Amino acid sequence: MYTTTKLYAVLSLALLTSASPIAHDKRQGNVYPQGPSDAVVLDLPSATAVPAPGASGDLYGTSDLLGYDGNPVKGSAVVQNYRLVPGQLEATDKGLELDFNLVDKPQPIRGTEGMSGGTDPGPDTSRYDRLNSDVFAAPGTDTGGVANAQWPIGLSHNRLGLNGSGWARQQNADVLPAATQLAGVDMRLSPNAYRELHWHQAGEWGFVFNGSLRVALVDEAGQSFIDDINAGDVWYFPPGVPHSIQALDQGSEFLLVFDDVDVTRSFKPMKYIFPGNAAPPDIAEQNTTGPAGPTNQPDTQYTYHWSQQEPLTIPGAGSLKIVDPTTFPASADISAALVTIHPGAMRELHWHPHSDEWNFFLSGTARITVYQAPSSSQTFDYGPGDVGYIPMTSSHYIENTGSEDVVLLEMLKAPQFTDISVAQWLGLTPKQVVKDTLHLPDEVVDNLPKYKPYLISGPTNSTDTNYTKSFGQ
Numbered sequence: 001m002y003t004t005t006k007l008y009a010v011l012s013l014a015l016l017t018s019a020s021p022i023a024h025d026k027r028q029g030n031v032y033p034q035g036p037s038d039a040v041v042l043d044l045p046s047a048t049a050v051p052a053p054g055a056s057g058d059l060y061g062t063s064d065l066l067g068y069d070g071n072p073v074k075g076s077a078v079v080q081n082y083r084l085v086p087g088q089l090e091a092t093d094k095g096l097e098l099d100f101n102l103v104d105k106p107q108p109i110r111g112t113e114g115m116s117g118g119t120d121p122g123p124d125t126s127r128y129d130r131l132n133s134d135v136f137a138a139p140g141t142d143t144g145g146v147a148n149a150q151w152p153i154g155l156s157h158n159r160l161g162l163n164g165s166g167w168a169r170q171q172n173a174d175v176l177p178a179a180t181q182l183a184g185v186d187m188r189l190s191p192n193a194y195r196e197l198h199w200h201q202a203g204e205w206g207f208v209f210n211g212s213l214r215v216a217l218v219d220e221a222g223q224s225f226i227d228d229i230n231a232g233d234v235w236y237f238p239p240g241v242p243h244s245i246q247a248l249d250q251g252s253e254f255l256l257v258f259d260d261v262d263v264t265r266s267f268k269p270m271k272y273i274f275p276g277n278a279a280p281p282d283i284a285e286q287n288t289t290g291p292a293g294p295t296n297q298p299d300t301q302y303t304y305h306w307s308q309q310e311p312l313t314i315p316g317a318g319s320l321k322i323v324d325p326t327t328f329p330a331s332a333d334i335s336a337a338l339v340t341i342h343p344g345a346m347r348e349l350h351w352h353p354h355s356d357e358w359n360f361f362l363s364g365t366a367r368i369t370v371y372q373a374p375s376s377s378q379t380f381d382y383g384p385g386d387v388g389y390i391p392m393t394s395s396h397y398i399e400n401t402g403s404e405d406v407v408l409l410e411m412l413k414a415p416q417f418t419d420i421s422v423a424q425w426l427g428l429t430p431k432q433v434v435k436d437t438l439h440l441p442d443e444v445v446d447n448l449p450k451y452k453p454y455l456i457s458g459p460t461n462s463t464d465t466n467y468t469k470s471f472g473q
C-alpha cells in the first residue's frame with residue numbers, strides 16, 4: 001500500500017514538473033538539439049527529457065528534417081534471389097493451390113500474362129503466408145470483400161485451470177465478428193478434472209476429441225441423466241439445464257459449440273476447471289435418481305454414441321456422417337456432420353438454406369472459397385484447430401489441399417442437417433437451360449449427377465490442371 005501511494009506521489013510530482021514553464025524550454029538538453037536559428041521549434045512535451053541510465057542517442061530528430069532536403073535517393077526495395085512455387089505462373093483464374101513451404105521467400109504473385117501481385121520486400125510475414133497461401137496470393141477469381149471466415153483457435157487466449165487440471169480457449173464474435181449464430185470452446189480436462197457445475201443461456205453441444213468423460217444433468221422435472229462418453233461421441237445440454245462434466249482417468253479434450261454467441265462471453269465461473277477425485281469406474285455408483293426417476297424419453301437422452309456409427313463412404317473421395325434431431329432429438333437446434341475428405345478430393349460446392357455453418361478442423365489442410373451474392377468471393381485456408389464460418393446461403397466448397405485426410409465438423413444451428421448441392425441442382429435442371437446459361441460442353445452437362453454427391457474425388461497433384469473427372473457414374 002505504502003509503495004503504491006509513494007508511486008502516485010512521484011508520478012504526480014513528475015506531471016506537475018513537466019507542466020512547469022522551465023521544463024518547457026525546448027532549447028535545453030540533448031533531447032531537442034537546437035536547429036537552424038530560423039527553424040520552427042515544435043511545442044513537444046518534455047516529460048521524457050531525462051533518459052534512462054546508459055541510454056544514448058536522441059528520442060527526436062531535428063526540425064531541419066522536415067520536407068525537401070535535396071539528398072540523392074538511396075536504398076532498394078528490389079527483391080533478389082526468389083523462387084516461385086509450382087502453379088504460381090499458371091493463369092490467375094485457375095487458382096491453383098500454392099505450396100509456399102517449398103521456397104525461402106514466398107511472393108504474392110499469380111500468373112504471367114496479366115500478372116497479379118508483385119514481390120514482397122518485407123516485413124517478412126512468411127510464417128503466416130505459408131499457412132494462408134490463398135490469402136497471400138489469392139486466386140484471380142476472388143473478388144470484393146467477404147467477412148473473415150477463419151479463426152485459428154491457437155490465437156485464442158488460453159484460460160488455464162487450477163493445479164494442472166486443464167485449460168479452455170474460445171472463439172466468439174469478438175474474434176470472428178461474422179460468427180453471429182454459433183460459437184465454440186476447445187477444452188482440456190486432465191485425468192479426473194472437472195468443468196465446474198454450471199448452466200447457461202445457450203444450448204451446449206459437445207464433441208469428444210480424445211479420452212472419456214462422465215456427464216450428468218438434472219432437468220426441471222427433477223429427472224436425472226448420467227452417461228460416460230468416448231472420443232467421437234456427442235452430448236447436448238439444453239439452455240438453462242445445470243450439468244456436470246468430469247474427465248475419467250485418462251483425461252479428455254473436447255469441443256463445445258454454443259447456439260448463442262453471447263453466452264461464451266458471460267461465463268463468470270469461480271473455479272472453472274479444477275482437479276477432482278477419480279470417478280468410480282462403475283457409473284451405477286453415481287447414478288442418483290429422485291422420485292421423478294431418470295430422464296426416460298428419446299428427447300431426454302442427452303448423449304449420442306456417434307463414435308459407433310459407421311459413416312457413409314464415397315469411394316475415392318472420403319466419408320461423412322450426420323447427427324441431428326433425426327437420430328438425436330435432444331439436440332433440438334444443432335445439427336452436425338463429421339466429414340473426412342481424402343487428398344485431392346473436396347466437399348462439393350453447396351450451401352445451407354437455413355443456417356450459417358460453423359466449422360472446426362480436426363486434421364489435414366483445406367481451403368474454402370466463400371461466395372456471397374451478388375458478386376463477392378474470397379478464399380481462406382484451414383488447418384487443425386481452425387474455426388471456419390460461412391454465412392447462411394453463401395455457396396462454398398471445402399477442398400483438401402494437402403497429402404493427408406482432412407477431418408472437420410460442419411455445424412449448423414438448425415433442426416436438420418440440410419444443404420443444396422450445386423451439381424445436383426444443375427443435374428436436375430433441363431439440359432438446355434444449363435447449356436444456354438453456363439455454356440458448358442455436352443460431356444460436362446451429361447455427367448451432372450441427379451443425386452447429391454457430398455464429396456467428389458480429384459487429382460492429388462494440386463498443379464495438375466486436367467479437370468476431367470466424373471461423379472463416380
Ligand SMILES: *[C@@H]1O[C@H](CO)[C@@H](O)[C@H](O)[C@H]1NC(C)=O
Binds near residue numbers: 162163274275
Ligand atoms: C493445488 O495444489 C496445491 C499444492 O499442492 C494444494 O495445496 C491445493 O489444495 C490444490 N488445489 C486444488 C483445488 O486441488
Ligand SMILES: *[C@@H]1O[C@H](CO)[C@@H](O)[C@H](O)[C@H]1NC(C)=O
Binds near residue numbers: 209210363
Ligand atoms: C486427439 O484428437 C485429435 C483430433 O482427432 C488428434 O489429432 C490427436 O492425435 C488426438 N490425441 C491423442 C493423444 O490421441
Ligand SMILES: *[C@@H]1O[C@H](CO)[C@@H](O)[C@H](O)[C@H]1NC(C)=O
Binds near residue numbers: 226283284287293294
Ligand atoms: C440409472 O438408474 C435408473 C433407474 O433408477 C436406470 O433407469 C438408468 O438406466 C440408470 N443409468 C445408468 C447410466 O446406469
Ligand SMILES: *[C@@H]1O[C@H](CO)[C@@H](O)[C@H](O)[C@H]1NC(C)=O
Binds near residue numbers: 461462463464465
Ligand atoms: C504435378 O503435375 C504437374 C503438371 O501436370 C507436373 O509438372 C508435376 O510433375 C506433377 N507433380 C508430381 C509430384 O507428380
Ligand SMILES: *[C@@H]1O[C@H](CO)[C@@H](O)[C@H](O)[C@H]1NC(C)=O
Binds near residue numbers: 469
Ligand atoms: C485428363 O484426364 C482424363 C481422365 O483421366 C484423361 O482421359 C484425359 O486423357 C486427360 N487429358 C489430358 C489432356 O491429359
